[in-house]
Amino acid sequence: MNMSEILTTTKALLQGVEVVTILFVVVLIASIPLGFVLTLLSRCRIAPVRWVVNAYIYVVRGTPLMLQLFFIYFGLPYLPVVGKMLVLSGFSSALVGYTLNYAAYFAEIFRGGLLAVDKGQYEAAQVLGFSKAQTIVRIVMPQMIRVALPSVTNESITLVKDTALMYAVAVPEILHYAKVAVSRTANPMAFVVAFVIYLIMNTILQLVFNWLEKKLAY
Known part of the structure; x- marks a missing residue:
């Protein structure tokens, strides 16, 4: 494969980069706050709510992401009564599936972050007259984020x-275009290009999170 073919292949793979970037940004923006809400609900005093949320986290973390994508894309339309209203495109199914999956993982990460906050912090906030909401937002969350950020970084890289x-629900992404290029040219160089693209994306992501960790350290 000459330089011209490599450039052509790279241009084709960049179409997949656009899809991956959109999915990554939307899923991260949606799953992080959802994960935090799940963390709070898993500690709720209302037992049925706590049981349902913990069961959800257990099931999602205990089953493959690909199987969850299959269920959303292929299975939901077959549900009785409501199935016809749950027919989603491949990309919409991916957005829903990845968001629900990663929210469960972030919920566990944030739970660990909350456990790392000393109980004395809650007592001090109560003495100072802070409400529960103020305690969570102004005292607990900043400390929890500092503890949880390295794990959030790892999960974000895993998300990429x-x-x-996504190919499982017929969404063309980086590897899809790489496989098409390999089939067309009978040359595995497209996989090398895909390798480099993934490495660059995760390197940029790592640098961003490292910068955030340094900012929060102060």
């Missing part, structure tokens, strides 16, 4: 790599 599973 997991976007390769």
Whole structure:
């Protein structure tokens, strides 16, 4: 494969980069706050709410992401009564599936972050007259974020790599275009280009999160 073919292949793979970037940004923006809400609900004093949320986290974390995507894309339309209203495109199914999946993982990460906050912080906030909401937002969350950020970084990098599973619901992404290029040229160089693209994306992501960790350290 000469330089011209490599450039052509790279241009084709960049179409997949656009899809991956959109999915990554939307899923991260949606799943992080949803994960935090799930963390709070998993500690709720109302037992049925706590049981349902913990069961959800257990099931999602205990089953493959690809299987969850299959269920959303292929299975939901077959549900009785409401199935016809749950027919989603491949990309919409991916957005829903990835968001629900990563929210469960972020919920566990944030739970660990909350457990790392000393109980004395809550007592001090109560003495100072802070409400529960003020305590969470102004005292607990900043400390929790500092503890949870390295794990959030790891999950975010995993999310970039997991976007390769979008092919399961007929969404063309980076690896899809790489496989098409390999089939067309009978040359595996497209996989090398895909490798470099993923590495660059995750390197940029790592640098951004490292910068955030340094900012929060102060």
